[in-house]
Amino acid sequence: MRLPELLRKAVDNGRDLTRPELRRLLELTDPADTQQLFEAAYEVKRREVGCLVHLRGLIEIGNLCSKNCYYCGIRRGNRRLKRFQLALPEIVEMAREADEFRYGSVVLQGGERSDAAFVDFIAGAVEAIKRISGGRLGITLSLGEQSLEVYRRWFAAGAHRYLLRLEASNPELYRRLHPADHSYDQRLACLGLLRQAGYQVGSGVMIGLPTQTTDDLVDDLEFFRRTDLDMIGMGPYLPHDQAPLTAAYPEVGNDRGKQLQAGLKMIAVTRLYLRDVNIASTTALQALAPNGRELGLLAGGNVIMPNVTATRYRASYQLYNGKPGIDENSSESREKLEKSVASVGEAIDYGQWGDSPHFARRNRRN
Numbered sequence: 001m002r003l004p005e006l007l008r009k010a011v012d013n014g015r016d017l018t019r020p021e022l023r024r025l026l027e028l029t030d031p032a033d034t035q036q037l038f039e040a041a042y043e044v045k046r047r048e049v050g051c052l053v054h055l056r057g058l059i060e061i062g063n064l065c066s067k068n069c070y071y072c073g074i075r076r077g078n079r080r081l082k083r084f085q086l087a088l089p090e091i092v093e094m095a096r097e098a099d100e101f102r103y104g105s106v107v108l109q110g111g112e113r114s115d116a117a118f119v120d121f122i123a124g125a126v127e128a129i130k131r132i133s134g135g136r137l138g139i140t141l142s143l144g145e146q147s148l149e150v151y152r153r154w155f156a157a158g159a160h161r162y163l164l165r166l167e168a169s170n171p172e173l174y175r176r177l178h179p180a181d182h183s184y185d186q187r188l189a190c191l192g193l194l195r196q197a198g199y200q201v202g203s204g205v206m207i208g209l210p211t212q213t214t215d216d217l218v219d220d221l222e223f224f225r226r227t228d229l230d231m232i233g234m235g236p237y238l239p240h241d242q243a244p245l246t247a248a249y250p251e252v253g254n255d256r257g258k259q260l261q262a263g264l265k266m267i268a269v270t271r272l273y274l275r276d277v278n279i280a281s282t283t284a285l286q287a288l289a290p291n292g293r294e295l296g297l298l299a300g301g302n303v304i305m306p307n308v309t310a311t312r313y314r315a316s317y318q319l320y321n322g323k324p325g326i327d328e329n330s331s332e333s334r335e336k337l338e339k340s341v342a343s344v345g346e347a348i349d350y351g352q353w354g355d356s357p358h359f360a361r362r363n364r365r366n
Contacts, residue, residue: 003033007040014044014272015225022218025269034265041268041300048276049302051346054354055337056140057098057106057308060317061086061125065111067144068179070248071167071206073240073318074111080242082316088125094308095129095137101334102350105138107163107305112144119150126157138353140202142233145190151197161355162194163202163233168209169223170216177209177245191227200359202278203227204234208262210249212237217266221273230356231303232270232277235284236263238320260288264299271300276357278303286324294344303354304341306333 001009006024010017017025028034045051062085063074074081086094091108098106108125126139140161141154151162166187168174174184194201205220224232236259239246246253253259263285270279280303281296289295293304307314307325314326325333341348 003028003036007036010272011040011043014275017273019218019222022221022269022273023214025272026214026217026265028265034261037265037268038299041271042298044271044275045300045302049278049357052302052349052354053297053341053346054278054303054349054352055103055105056303056305056354057095057101057103058305059086059091059094059098059106059108060307060309060313061091061108061110063111063317064113066114067112067182069167069182070177070179070245071209071237071240071243071320073242073320075243078242084313084316086313088121088128090310091125092128092132094310096132097330098308099133099137101308101330103306103308104136104350104352104354105140105161106308107140107142108159109142109163114144114146114150119146119153123153123157126154126159130158136351138355145186146193148193148197151193151199155197155199160199160353161202161231162199163204163231164190164194165204165233166191166223167204167206168212168216169205169220173209173212173216176211200230200356201227202231202233203229204232204280206237207234207266208237208253208259210237210245210252220266221270224270224274224277228362229274230277230359230362231279232274233280233282234263234266234270235280235282236260236288238284238287238322240318240320256288260285260292260295263288264295267296267301268299274358276361278354278356278358280305283307283324284320287320287322291340294340297341297344297346304337306330306337308333 068076095106139159141159142163171184237253239253279301281293281301285292285296308330
């Protein structure tokens with residue numbers, strides 16, 4: 001099948017794409033061909049979720065982490081990192097700023113902890129954000145593996161979306177990215193617990209990892225669909241100079257153009273294949289190119305997470321080298337974001353939660 005015919009099939013009924021067809025789209029390299037791919041994905045985006053960008057004010061609540069993932073800058077074993085944990089009044093003030101900016105939603109993201117004090121703290125933070133915003137702010141959590149009881153408690157407090165990235169759906173690749181005490185099966189089980197607790201469920205992977213193949217990425221796409229995710233947060237693999245994976249594979253991740261294109265193609269094919277899910281255009285894309293997030297929107301993304309964390313903490317929350325905006329205050333970020341979104345002909349959906357259309361449609365079916 002010629003590429004124009006394949007892309008027309010993808011636009012009309014992308015859920016019928018076969019593994020070889022998904023692989024072919026991910027392996028496009030000619031700039032004219034990849035541009036056709038992005039335009040096809042944008043056509044589906046416009047039809048299925050619209051061209052309004054949903055915002056999530058990102059609050060990086062702390063870098064204390066029980067995990068020791070080999071790729072991550074805030075891993076437990078990084079002894080050179082200055083650790084921090086925001087106090088509740090700081091989180092509330094950052095959420096208040098997001099509310100004043102009319103972002104509509106916030107994300108509480110941090111290192112993975114499951115101790116009782118942390119569980120209580122997050123429940124209190126969610127309740128406080130709901131209270132100070134008069135219930136206006138939607139709340140997404142990205143705080144790792146927890147028990148069903150904890151997920152339910154945080155949901156009852158007012159959180160309604162949860163992002164738990166898998167990073168690699170191939171169990172063998174997952175094992176190469178994590179120490180032996182990190183369980184692939186437990187990670188998968190937690191995605192099921194989140195659905196059981198009532199959340200809109202998100203996950204995602206890294207793209208361009210050492211030893212990763214195109215078939216691995218096709219597996220990821222099929223995993224997203226099989227798990228019936230509501231939102232996808234994924235981005236290109238970027239090395240961190242204090243992470244073991246960087247030392248083991250020093251040549252991987254340094255071709256910025258290649259990593260950017262791989263990330264954009266994965267967004268586009270995900271949009272074609274999954275249709276109506278929310279897809280983030282991540283900061284990692286911006287780390288690879290100044291207009292990376294805008295390119296992500298044009299490839300099919302519809303969510304951006306502007307950072308509202310106080311600048312004094314941002315240098316201590318770098319999962320990879322070269323994270324952009326660590327010295328840029330929230331007002332500056334907002335002004336730049338408005339201009340960048342307008343530059344690609346889109347608008348920001350201010351003051352809205354921006355829930356996943358996929359989640360809404362599944363609930364109507366049920």
